[in-house]
Amino acid sequence: QKEVEQDPGPLSVPEGAIVSLNCTYSNSAFQYFMWYRQYSRKGPELLMYTYSSGNKEDGRFTAQVDKSSKYISLFIRDSQPSDSATYLCAMSPFGSARQLTFGSGTQLTVLP
Amino acid sequence: DAGVTQSPTHLIKTRGQQVTLRCSPISGHKSVSWYQQVLGQGPQFIFQYYEKEERGRGNFPDRFSARQFPNYSSELNVNALLLGDSALYLCASSDTGTANNEQFFGPGTRLTVL
Numbered sequence: 327q328k329e330v331e332q333d334p335g336p337l338s339v340p341e342g343a344i345v346s347l348n349c350t351y352s353n354s355a356f357q358y359f360m361w362y363r364q365y366s367r368k369g370p371e372l373l374m375y376t377y378s379s380g381n382k383e384d385g386r387f388t389a390q391v392d393k394s395s396k397y398i399s400l401f402i403r404d405s406q407p408s409d410s411a412t413y414l415c416a417m418s419p420f421g422s423a424r425q426l427t428f429g430s431g432t433q434l435t436v437l438p
Numbered sequence: 439d440a441g442v443t444q445s446p447t448h449l450i451k452t453r454g455q456q457v458t459l460r461c462s463p464i465s466g467h468k469s470v471s472w473y474q475q476v477l478g479q480g481p482q483f484i485f486q487y488y489e490k491e492e493r494g495r496g497n498f499p500d501r502f503s504a505r506q507f508p509n510y511s512s513e514l515n516v517n518a519l520l521l522g523d524s525a526l527y528l529c530a531s532s533d534t535g536t537a538n539n540e541q542f543f544g545p546g547t548r549l550t551v552l
Contacts, residue, residue, distance in 0.1 A: 332480070362543075369442075369528055369543035370481065414480050424471050424532050424541055425494045428480030 329353050332415055332429025341438050345402040349415035349429045352396065356417040356427075359391050361400045364412045364431065373413075374400065405436045440465070442531050442544035450550045451519050459514045459547045463531030469493075470512040471541065472504055473528040481528055487512055488534060516549075524551045 332349045339345055347361075358377055362370035374389040376382045382389045388401040398417075402409055412433050416426040443462045451457050463470050469488040473481035486494040487506035506512045510531075516523055526548050530541040 330480075334478075360540075367526075367548070369545045372540055372542060375540050416480075424469050424486050424488075424530070425483050425496070426471075426473075426481070426530075426541065427483065428473075430478070430480045 327352065328430075329427050330415065330417060330429045333432055334430055336433040336435060338435045338437060339405055341405060341407060341436055343405050343436070345405050345409070345434060345436075347400045347402075347413050347415075347432050347434070349398050349417075350396055351398075351417060351427075353417075353419070353427070354393075354396070355419035357420040358418045359389070359398050360416040360426070361387075361389055362414040362416060362428075363409075364414060366411075370414055407436050407438045410435045442529055442542055444527075444529050444544040444547050446547060447545070448548045448550075450552065452552050453519055453521060455519050455551075456515065456517045457519060457549060459516075459527050459529075459549070460511065461514070461529030461531075461544060462511045463529075464533075464542055467531035467533050467542075468510050469532045469534045470506055470510065471530045471532075472512070472514045473530065473543075474498070475526040475528055475546070477525070484514070519551045521551050524549060 361374040364370045379393045386403045390399045412431040415429040471486040472484040475481040483496040485504045501517045526546040532541045
C-alpha cells in the first residue's frame with residue numbers, strides 16, 4: 327500500500343465548475359501538506375501549503391486538512407481552462423520537511 | 439529573480455552509461471532536494487542536501503549519488519544506467535533560514551535511456 331493515495335482521474339469539468347481533488351494518507355507523522363500544479367513537461371508549481379490541520383484559502387483555491395481522517399482536499403472555484411493540469415498532493419513529517427512524499431497526481435481538464 | 443535552474447533540459451543515454459545532472463537553487467536557498475518522476479507518477483524523493491551535507495536519502499540504489507557545492511548548486515550522478523531510469527529528474531530548493539519549508543521546483547531534466 328502506498329503512503330499517499332490519489333485518484334489519478336482523468337477528471338473533466340466545464341468552465342466555471344467547482345473542482346474537488348483529494349488525497350488520503352497512512353503515515354500519521356505527516357505534518358506538512360502541499361498541493362502542486364504541474365503542466366505537461368514542466369516542473370511542479372507550489373499552489374498551497376498548510377501545516378497540520380485546518381483550512382487555507384488563496385483566491386480561487388482552498389486547501390483542507392483533516393488529520394483525524396488522514397484526508398486532504400483542494401477545492402478550485404470558478405475553474406478556468408488555464409487550470410487544466412495535473413495536480414499533485416505532497417506531504418512530509420516534522421523534521422523532514424524537505425523530503426516530500428507525493429501522490430500519483432490527478433489529471434484535470436477544464437473545458438471551455 | 440531567477441528560479442531553480444537545471445541542465446541539461448533533455449538527455450539521451452544508453453544502458454550502462456553514466457549521467458550527471460546539474461541544479462542551481464534560488465539565490466539564498468541552501469537546501470537542495472532531488473526527485474525522480476516516472477511518466478504518469480508523482481515525484482519520488484532521492485536525496486536532500488543542506489550545507490553540502492546529505493540530510494536524507496530515499497529508497498534508491500547506490501548507483502545514485504549526489505553532492506552539493508559551496509555555492510549550494512548540486513549534481514546528481516547515476517551510474518550503470520538502466521532502462522527504468524528513464525524519467526524526469528527534478529531539483530527543488532528551499533530557504534532553511536525561516537520556518538517556512540516551502541520547496542520550489544525547477545523545470546527538470548528529461549532522461550531517456552535506450
